Amino acid sequence: MAYSVEVIREACIGAGSCAVLAAGTIEMDDENIAVVVKQNGDSDEDILAAAQSCPVDAIIVRDETGNQIWPEA
Numbered sequence: 001m002a003y004s005v006e007v008i009r010e011a012c013i014g015a016g017s018c019a020v021l022a023a024g025t026i027e028m029d030d031e032n033i034a035v036v037v038k039q040n041g042d043s044d045e046d047i048l049a050a051a052q053s054c055p056v057d058a059i060i061v062r063d064e065t066g067n068q069i070w071p072e073a
């Protein structure tokens with residue numbers, strides 16, 4: 001599996017947990033907004049954990065077929 005990640009900038013409130021849990025994939029930019037710096041920089045499990053940690057569901061995770069894994073519909 002290889003999840004892809006997208007951060008909805010307008011939704012991010014800069015809580016930062018995602019950048020801790022998936023440090024190889026997501027970093028905080030100079031506006032304290034999460035940004036994807038590298039797809040698959042972490043395991044799928046860590047990427048999903050990062051997305052699930054987001055208090056405002058600003059991180060969209062899709063599987064390799066494009067199906068949305070998180071947030072759940």
Ligand code: SF4
Nearest residue numbers: 012013015016018054
């Ligand atoms: S956890 Fe959510 S709100 Fe916090 S920095 Fe990441 S994307 Fe933004």
